[in-house]
Amino acid sequence: MQNSHIFREIDNSMVSLKDNVLLMASLTRLNLERAIHSLLTRDVDLARVVIGDDTEVDELELKIDHLGMDILVRFHPVATDLRLVITSMKMACNLERISDHAVNIAKRAKKIGKSTEMVEASVIEPLYSMAEKLLRDALLAYTDANSDLGESLKSADAGLDKAHKEVIALLSSRLENSDGRAENLLHLIFIARSLERIGDLAVNIGEDSVFLSEARVIRHDRKASGPGGN
Amino acid sequence: MGTAIQIRNVNFAYGAKRVLHDVTLDIPDRQVTAFIGPSGCGKSTLIRCINRINDRIPGARVTAGSIHIHDIDIHRPDLNLQELRRRVGMVFQKYNPFAKSIYENVVYGLRIAGVKNRAELDDAAEKALTSAALWDEVKDRLHTSATGLSGGQQQRLCIARVIATEPDIVLMDEPCAALDPLATLKIEELITELKQKFTIVIVTHNMSQATRCSDRTAFMYLGKLIEYGETLQIFENPKNPQTEAYITGAFG
Numbered sequence: 001m002q003n004s005h006i007f008r009e010i011d012n013s014m015v016s017l018k019d020n021v022l023l024m025a026s027l028t029r030l031n032l033e034r035a036i037h038s039l040l041t042r043d044v045d046l047a048r049v050v051i052g053d054d055t056e057v058d059e060l061e062l063k064i065d066h067l068g069m070d071i072l073v074r075f076h077p078v079a080t081d082l083r084l085v086i087t088s089m090k091m092a093c094n095l096e097r098i099s100d101h102a103v104n105i106a107k108r109a110k111k112i113g114k115s116t117e118m119v120e121a122s123v124i125e126p127l128y129s130m131a132e133k134l135l136r137d138a139l140l141a142y143t144d145a146n147s148d149l150g151e152s153l154k155s156a157d158a159g160l161d162k163a164h165k166e167v168i169a170l171l172s173s174r175l176e177n178s179d180g181r182a183e184n185l186l187h188l189i190f191i192a193r194s195l196e197r198i199g200d201l202a203v204n205i206g207e208d209s210v211f212l213s214e215a216r217v218i219r220h221d222r223k224a225s226g227p228g229g230n
Numbered sequence: 231m232g233t234a235i236q237i238r239n240v241n242f243a244y245g246a247k248r249v250l251h252d253v254t255l256d257i258p259d260r261q262v263t264a265f266i267g268p269s270g271c272g273k274s275t276l277i278r279c280i281n282r283i284n285d286r287i288p289g290a291r292v293t294a295g296s297i298h299i300h301d302i303d304i305h306r307p308d309l310n311l312q313e314l315r316r317r318v319g320m321v322f323q324k325y326n327p328f329a330k331s332i333y334e335n336v337v338y339g340l341r342i343a344g345v346k347n348r349a350e351l352d353d354a355a356e357k358a359l360t361s362a363a364l365w366d367e368v369k370d371r372l373h374t375s376a377t378g379l380s381g382g383q384q385q386r387l388c389i390a391r392v393i394a395t396e397p398d399i400v401l402m403d404e405p406c407a408a409l410d411p412l413a414t415l416k417i418e419e420l421i422t423e424l425k426q427k428f429t430i431v432i433v434t435h436n437m438s439q440a441t442r443c444s445d446r447t448a449f450m451y452l453g454k455l456i457e458y459g460e461t462l463q464i465f466e467n468p469k470n471p472q473t474e475a476y477i478t479g480a481f482g
Contacts, residue, residue: 003480010479076438078465078477215467 010075014084017067021088021095024060025139028095031057031102032135032198036128039109039121039191047113050106057099064092080212087212091142094201094208098135101194101201108187118184120174123167124191130160131195134202141209151218153206157199164196234259234399234429235280240295242275244287249275251453252295257446262421262430264444264461266437268481272453273433277401280304280431281318282311300398316343319392323404325384327376327391332359332368335376335387339395354394361427362390363420382413386420393428400424402432406439418443437477441465449473 005011031050038047068089071077077085112118134156141150171189178185207219235257242250250272257263265273278284279297282304297304304314316339327335336355337345345351355372359365364386368379376387385405392400402421406414414436421430421443434440440447441461448458449470457464457473468474475481 003475005479006481007479078437078441079468079474081478082466 007075010071010077010081013067013071013075014081017064017071017085017088020060020064020067021091022139022143024057024064024092024095025142027053027057027060028099028102029132029135029139031099032105032128032132035102035105035109036124038106039112040125042109042113042117044110044113047106047110051103051110054099054103057096061092061096065089083212083215087142087208090208091205094204098198098201101198104194105191108191112184112187115184116181118181118188120171120185120188123170124188124195127160127163127167127192127195130156130163131198131202134160134199135205138202138205138209141206142212145209145213147210147213147216150206150209150213153203157203160196160199164192164199167192231261232259233257234300235431236296236298236301237276237279238296238298240276240279240297241293242272242279242284243289243291243293245289248293249453250279253450253453253455254295255448255455255458257429257431259429260425260427261445262425262432262443263446263448264440265431265433265448265450266435266440266476267450267456268476269435271450273448273450274403275453276450277403277431277433280399280401281315281320283315283320285311316395317397318399318401319395319397320401320403321385321388321392321405323407325381325388325408327379327384327387329375329377331373332376332379332387333372336390336394338391343395355390358390358394359387361393361424362386363416363423364390380413382409382416385409385413385417389417389420389424393424397428399429399431402430404433404435406434406436414439437465449476451476 031053034046035050037043038050068085071085075081112121134153137149137156138153140146141153168189171185171192175182175185210216210218233256237253237255237257240250240253241248253272253276265277267273275284279292280299284290292305299318303309328338330338333355336358337351340351340354345354356365359368364383367383376384379387385408389400389405406417409417418439421432424430425445432444444461446459447461447464449456449464449468449472451472457468457470459469464473465477468477
């Protein structure tokens with residue numbers, strides 16, 4: 001945000017909106033981190049915590065929607081203010097989906113944790129590191145209104161996509177002689193898939209951050225386009 | 231879309247006090263152009279330059295630059311001022327119907343122009359009142375006093391009075407400032423209808439009004455044109471930080 005608004009209630013509402021987005025973002029990151037940790041350390045109780053804590057993320061999404069609608073109705077924001085409200089509401093939607101993926105990972109980690117140890121689980125860690133970095137950068141692009149960082153995420157996500165394909169190929173090859181471990185290998189494949197989707201959602205947040213800082217719409221188009229573009 | 235009003239490097243002063251500095255913009259034909267900016271920024275002065283109504287103020291004058299309406303220089307010596315003001319009508323902040331009947335208010339300009347034929351006047355009155363979205367409300371009391379109408383109706387009557395003379399351009403200086411929200415919406419609806427036939431320039435302090443009913447917006451500050459462009463661009467992504475600060479209410 002630029003200078004303070006003359007009508008200070010607008011500042012208060014904007015700050016509240018942004019604070020709630022940041023809170024939701026930190027909870028989502030924590031959920032994802034704990035979901036992966038529960039997989040790698042076979043900590044079933046931690047997986048249960050992740051599943052339970054998702055409710056808080058869902059509630060924050062509703063709260064952010066409510067705050068955004070309230071600002072739109074009361075203050076008719078324009079320019080940067082309008083873009084901040086729109087971006088924050090979209091961001092809450094993307095974060096909620098990321099947290100859902102963390103829950104999916106935790107549910108599968110719980111099942112794996114209750115059965116035989118899977119050495120293949122270690123292949124998930126590099127994917128998580130890449131997805132986590134994408135998410136961290138996306139959040140930074142939003143908080144700092146850093147369009148360069150936001151715009152760079154798409155190419156960074158290509159690395160995650162490539163690594164995801166390699167992991168899927170490896171896990172699929174193990175399925176052929178799985179000796180009763182097929183179900184757990186399928187869990188790992190779906191966990192890898194969730195991480196790949198988290199990368200895509202981080203890219204969405206990065207694209208929205210470009211819109212936030214420059215009013216430039218880069219979705220579906222590698223070329224820069226102006227307001228009202230693709 | 232052609233240019234209706236071409237304003238080039240206009241400087242304007244009230245005596246020694248310069249209030250417009252080098253203002254240049256093209257106002258397109260049959261669109262609504264809004265002038266916004268804080269009080270004293272020169273937007274009302276600029277709109278009043280377009281029909282030379284400022285000429286009535288002693289010492290007030292355009293000191294440099296030019297204004298052309300459909301390629302005619304409005305400062306050329308042989309210009310007929312009465313004809314200019316027929317072609318460039320004006321609606322003011324405070325509705326100001328004459329203390330006459332509704333009918334006489336509407337046909338006032340035509341009578342001044344010498345129209346005497348009753349059928350022609352009747353026809354023009356109905357047409358103007360219909361265009362001003364007022365006909366259905368007043369057709370049964372055309373010969374009652376205009377001052378008996380509500381504020382919103384009086385303002386629409388003033389608009390009817392302006393458009394009865396079939397101008398090219400209608401200037402509106404805060405036309406809804408004295409109206410309630412519903413009467414304001416009726417005027418805004420009317421403005422979007424009228425742009426089919428007229429070029430409209432509106433001065434407004436109401437930013438929502440500018441976003442709702444204008445095609446282009448000019449932001450002025452301290453007598454200068456700071457930014458001018460498509461209304462959506464100005465309100466979605468202003469290029470100038472001063473425009474951004476003003477429209478978001480973070481000015482100063």
